[in-house]
Amino acid sequence: MLTALEVFTTVTVGLMVGVEFSVAFVVNRILDALPEDAGQLGRAHGGRMLGALMPFWYIGSLALTAAWAVTGWHQAGTGLVVIAAGLLIVSVIMSVLLLVPINNRGKTWTPDNRPADWKQQMNRWDRYHYARVTVIIAAFTLLVTALT
Template identity: 40%
Template sequence: MQPQVLFLEEFIMEILDVAAMMVAGLMVGCELAIAVFIHPTLDKLPDGAHQPAASAIARVLGTVMPFWYNLTFLLTLAELVLRWHQTAHVSIVLAASASLWMLASVYSLIALVPVNNRIQSWDTSAPPADWKKYRRTWDMHHRWRTAVLTIAFGFLLVGVR
């Protein structure tokens, strides 16, 4: 192969590596911050402040996160496919990472999105009587998802080195 083509291919892979790690790392950091800091802080607020804040956060993140999840999965998949193309063997850790990103996305659609949609639709002046039960359910599912995402991110970091 010509030296210019090899240089360009290596340069593109470096850009992809950085993009994949940044996008994934920021997303996992955001999800971890929600699980460890934001929602526990919301739980300490009086109900009159907690419920409207939770509803507003659910609306914002419900809009942004689907794009972010898909972008992270696609970048991880691109890493896997391009490295397979270059070396003619599949990286098990990148395959595991891509699989876990996809699993987390499917889990989100099944377990978290329905609860999130319910939370964001509540009338903030008159939430349902059992609204905290839904918040606790969402938080429990979110902690599981965050654990899976953290492992997927670790696999991605190992796979691109």
């Protein structure tokens, strides 16, 4: 049972890392290269779509990691799992305090109602997102290491 939880947790966190890495280094670069207003409209749509999904994924990943830490408390590698859970807590806090406020504004923007500094706000979101991706990659790495 513990092995199944370990594998399921690692896969879940790994998939989240893959999606967030892709957003940071592939999707947003593609959107930024689109002509005229297409990139801003794509970011707004992505903010609505992923903004609805990611809270469940982040909290679910944290819950699974916490369950692994509790269930496998006396197993080797539990310290790494606890640190990974701490990093996932940091990622949730970063999301709520830094990224979600910008995303909540950006997902409502159209070419007609976006503020003059919309590009600067998207660049700020990108910088926070890079930091968050680094945090969740570290958490994922610790979980993988704990499996070995």
